[in-house]
Amino acid sequence: MNAIELIRKKRNKQSLTNEEIKYLVDSFTKNKIPDYQFSSFLMTVFLNGMSKEETSALTSAMLYSGKVINLSAIKGLKVDKHSTGGVGDKTSLIIAPIAAAAGVNVPMISGRGLGHTGGTLDKLEAIPGFRTNLNLSEYKNVLKKSGAVMIGQTKEIAPADKLIYALRDVTATVESIPLITASIMSKKLAEGIDSLVLDVKTGSGAFMKDTKDAVALAKSLIDTAKSFDKKVIAFLTDMNQPLGNYIGNWFEVYESIKVLQGDYVENLSELSLTLAGAMIYLGGKAESIEDGIVVSNELLQNGMAFNKFKEIVKLQNGDLRFINEPEKYPRSKFSEKIYADKTGFVQSIDNYEIGMAALELGAGRLTKDDKIDPKAGIIFNAKIGQSVKKNDLIAEVFTDKKNKIDLAKSKIQAALKYSDKKTAKPKLIKQTLS
Amino acid sequence: MNAIELIRKKRNKQSLTNEEIKYLVDSFTKNKIPDYQFSSFLMTVFLNGMSKEETSALTSAMLYSGKVINLSAIKGLKVDKHSTGGVGDKTSLIIAPIAAAAGVNVPMISGRGLGHTGGTLDKLEAIPGFRTNLNLSEYKNVLKKSGAVMIGQTKEIAPADKLIYALRDVTATVESIPLITASIMSKKLAEGIDSLVLDVKTGSGAFMKDTKDAVALAKSLIDTAKSFDKKVIAFLTDMNQPLGNYIGNWFEVYESIKVLQGDYVENLSELSLTLAGAMIYLGGKAESIEDGIVVSNELLQNGMAFNKFKEIVKLQNGDLRFINEPEKYPRSKFSEKIYADKTGFVQSIDNYEIGMAALELGAGRLTKDDKIDPKAGIIFNAKIGQSVKKNDLIAEVFTDKKNKIDLAKSKIQAALKYSDKKTAKPKLIKQTLS
Numbered sequence: 013m014n015a016i017e018l019i020r021k022k023r024n025k026q027s028l029t030n031e032e033i034k035y036l037v038d039s040f041t042k043n044k045i046p047d048y049q050f051s052s053f054l055m056t057v058f059l060n061g062m063s064k065e066e067t068s069a070l071t072s073a074m075l076y077s078g079k080v081i082n083l084s085a086i087k088g089l090k091v092d093k094h095s096t097g098g099v100g101d102k103t104s105l106i107i108a109p110i111a112a113a114a115g116v117n118v119p120m121i122s123g124r125g126l127g128h129t130g131g132t133l134d135k136l137e138a139i140p141g142f143r144t145n146l147n148l149s150e151y152k153n154v155l156k157k158s159g160a161v162m163i164g165q166t167k168e169i170a171p172a173d174k175l176i177y178a179l180r181d182v183t184a185t186v187e188s189i190p191l192i193t194a195s196i197m198s199k200k201l202a203e204g205i206d207s208l209v210l211d212v213k214t215g216s217g218a219f220m221k222d223t224k225d226a227v228a229l230a231k232s233l234i235d236t237a238k239s240f241d242k243k244v245i246a247f248l249t250d251m252n253q254p255l256g257n258y259i260g261n262w263f264e265v266y267e268s269i270k271v272l273q274g275d276y277v278e279n280l281s282e283l284s285l286t287l288a289g290a291m292i293y294l295g296g297k298a299e300s301i302e303d304g305i306v307v308s309n310e311l312l313q314n315g316m317a318f319n320k321f322k323e324i325v326k327l328q329n330g331d332l333r334f335i336n337e338p339e340k341y342p343r344s345k346f347s348e349k350i351y352a353d354k355t356g357f358v359q360s361i362d363n364y365e366i367g368m369a370a371l372e373l374g375a376g377r378l379t380k381d382d383k384i385d386p387k388a389g390i391i392f393n394a395k396i397g398q399s400v401k402k403n404d405l406i407a408e409v410f411t412d413k414k415n416k417i418d419l420a421k422s423k424i425q426a427a428l429k430y431s432d433k434k435t436a437k438p439k440l441i442k443q444t445l446s
Numbered sequence: 447m448n449a450i451e452l453i454r455k456k457r458n459k460q461s462l463t464n465e466e467i468k469y470l471v472d473s474f475t476k477n478k479i480p481d482y483q484f485s486s487f488l489m490t491v492f493l494n495g496m497s498k499e500e501t502s503a504l505t506s507a508m509l510y511s512g513k514v515i516n517l518s519a520i521k522g523l524k525v526d527k528h529s530t531g532g533v534g535d536k537t538s539l540i541i542a543p544i545a546a547a548a549g550v551n552v553p554m555i556s557g558r559g560l561g562h563t564g565g566t567l568d569k570l571e572a573i574p575g576f577r578t579n580l581n582l583s584e585y586k587n588v589l590k591k592s593g594a595v596m597i598g599q600t601k602e603i604a605p606a607d608k609l610i611y612a613l614r615d616v617t618a619t620v621e622s623i624p625l626i627t628a629s630i631m632s633k634k635l636a637e638g639i640d641s642l643v644l645d646v647k648t649g650s651g652a653f654m655k656d657t658k659d660a661v662a663l664a665k666s667l668i669d670t671a672k673s674f675d676k677k678v679i680a681f682l683t684d685m686n687q688p689l690g691n692y693i694g695n696w697f698e699v700y701e702s703i704k705v706l707q708g709d710y711v712e713n714l715s716e717l718s719l720t721l722a723g724a725m726i727y728l729g730g731k732a733e734s735i736e737d738g739i740v741v742s743n744e745l746l747q748n749g750m751a752f753n754k755f756k757e758i759v760k761l762q763n764g765d766l767r768f769i770n771e772p773e774k775y776p777r778s779k780f781s782e783k784i785y786a787d788k789t790g791f792v793q794s795i796d797n798y799e800i801g802m803a804a805l806e807l808g809a810g811r812l813t814k815d816d817k818i819d820p821k822a823g824i825i826f827n828a829k830i831g832q833s834v835k836k837n838d839l840i841a842e843v844f845t846d847k848k849n850k851i852d853l854a855k856s857k858i859q860a861a862l863k864y865s866d867k868k869t870a871k872p873k874l875i876k877q878t879l880s
Contacts, residue, residue, distance in 0.1 A: 016618050019618040023493065047480070047481065048480075048613060049617055051482040051486040052485040052489045052617040052619065054486070055453075055486045059489070060493070182482070184451075184453040184486065
């Protein structure tokens with residue numbers, strides 16, 4: 013077996029065997045295949061695709077490049093959620109405590125913000141003192157005590173994914189369904205989960221803008237999870253506008269606290285209840301997703317979900333003062349309000365541009381080394397279909413970078429399209445697949 | 447402009463502009479784009495192809511990565527021939543002297559053997575003392591004096607091709623029509639030619655085994671040559687059996703001498719006359735290819751072509767003793783005869799295996815560093831359609847490597863298929879394109 017022969021095989025649209033895929037991934041991870049051969053292989057996968065079986069073998073090879081966490085010492089089912097990323101998507105912070113409060117174990121390993129999208133880790137780290145870099149024994153400890161734990165990827169988890177992702181990023185091979193599937197699933201399967209809820213986004217603020225691509229990705233993720241005997245439910249959800257009204261790292265913690273305290277926030281609450289409901293169902297603590305939603309709502313209203321959140325924050329060293337009194341969190345040096353420039357209905361929102369505006373204000377990174385400002389962000393009041401009058405308050409931007417305010421404001425203004433006719437609200441949960 | 451963006455463009459089946467292709471080739475040649483990005487780009491070209499215009503731009507970028515030889519000081523038209531490679535293909539040694547004797551300038555830069563095929567340089571170097579590494583001023587001098595010169599690629603010629611070829615070789619991107627076209631044409635155009643004769647091989651001993659692929663390559667080469675205002679005639683020729691009866695480096699010089707002295711050798715003589723006829727026509731020394739063939743035949747029969755060959759050998763420092771008395775050339779230590787194992791007609795020859803048998807005997811290289819034995823080779827008497835009796839002499843192998851004899855013999859035996867019915871001879875010149 014050699015790399016050239018295997019590249020040629022995939023190049024000629026032939027299927028690779030499990031052993032051949034394992035050979036490629038293992039050799040690349042051990043630096044026995046040079047980057048220029050592996051990038052050539054990645055392009056054959058990008059252009060010729062992979063079968064279900066090949067995608068599963070690729071996931072397996074990447075998964076077993078590292079450690080699979082053994083959670084058998086912890087009783088009960090372990091369920092996680094993965095989202096393909098969006099703007100204002102803070103559901104992880106809300107649903108992990110809900111599911112844990114319902115008695116489901118939630119071992120959550122999350123990522124950082126990427127481009128226009130935020131990342132759970134960056135949000136958690138907006139809480140002073142919160143440690144996302146627990147080692148595996150601390151990870152198991154927190155999970156055992158509170159029923160949920162939220163950390164970042166450790167170097168033991170799927171090291172092949174990190175190397176492969178870095179190469180994909182610089183060789184135009186990111187947007188490939190089998191490669192995305194293996195990257196997501198190798199990391200999730202390493203957590204030691206029994207089941208997984210998937211939130212696959214579609215729309216202007218998603219990575220998969222077309223519903224067709226998003227459905228294909230959802231199906232590929234489901235097939236792969238099943239090939240590892242994991243139960244999985246995938247929701248195809250709308251990302252044509254931000255989730256909730258707050259974008260930016262601390263802002264999103266703040267809005268999560270409000271939802272955990274029982275506030276109802278359009279689209280954010282609905283999605284959180286649905287995802288948590290599915291987790292509770294998969295975790296064996298409800299008879300159906302619908303039943304799980306009812307349980308979730310109760311746990312929000314009776315304060316148990318919020319108490320669970322505080323318990324997790326405390327166990328991971330976070331400062332509870334700002335959770336109890338979020339209004340005391342430091343504010344950005346500058347803020348400016350944005351008003352509707354005409355009367356009518358919000359017809360569409362270029363949600364990618366809203367995410368990019370937040371990034372420019374300091375909430376995201378353009379390069380890996382950029383530092384995030386946890387305070388920076390946007391309060392964004394507009395929703396598609398909403399009626400507005402000229403000069404109504406639409407949004408407010410917050411930043412320490414005075415020179416970025418105009419750019420962010422113009423991005424937000426340009427992202428909003430108004431119409432004389434009322435536009436229908438986009439359907440939040442477009443499809444449920446399993 | 448950046449590499450990732452351009453890889454993405456070609457990946458998405460969009461056309462690249464001349465400037466974009468030049469940027470990629472120049473940056474790669476100057477080591478400003480890493481191998482892993484360029485190999486990814488090469489795979490997009492392999493899988494998505496290139497238009498005529500893109501192939502021409504790629505050729506131009508590779509051509510102008512080095513020097514284009516200026517032959518304007520030498521009067522008359524300059525014409526070369528390129529073959530895509532075969533087994534026993536020694537026509538260059540025959541046609542360069544013929545065309546030069548007819549008054550056409552033949553500035554010939556050739557390559558070495560590759561895999562199962564021989565290379566003109568290796569054959570010339572079988573002549574003791576023959577220098578293929580002339581510098582550019584020596585090159586021009588020999589051309590001016592004798593009307594022909596035969597050297598190897600210099601580092602001034604298309605350096606991008608050398609770098610790109612090395613990367614293609616290890617990333618399964620060799621067999622791509624636009625990449626092959628640019629590689630061939632960038633080197634040929636650098637010679638300073640006016641016109642080019644192409645011998646595109648098809649059949650079991652060719653790189654393009656299918657006629658359809660060979661025709662596509664011929665058309666791509668023609669289109670590219672025309673885009674540089676060069677006249678070109680391409681012949682699609684049969685490579686289902688060796689050309690002539692001698693395979694191996696000195697053996698091929700020997701057979702060339704025989705043809706240059708007026709001997710008629712089946713398929714080799716016909717192809718040599720046709721190619722030389724086309725060169726003489728393109729060089730303005732005949733009214734048509736047919737007229738050029740008549741001229742060529744005269745130059746063989748009246749000894750002028752052979753005299754021209756000796757003149758070239760002498761000017762390039764070759765020892766004329768073995769040209770005048772080829773029987774005195776050293777012989778291999780071992781030789782063995784192969785006999786027909788049944789009575790019937792030769793139905794087919796796996797010509798690739800004949801080439802590989804010669805390689806095993808010492809006539810070729812498996813890796814770049816292998817040394818060639820100029821004496822090693824095969825005298826191969828069988829031709830498709832020929833009637834044989836059991837135990838007729840079919841071939842004789844020559845080598846200094848005793849341990850390779852059995853392997854070579856079994857390859858040759860296995861390559862020959864016999865039939866009870868007479869098989870038609872393959873048509874040598876299948877198509878003429880221009």
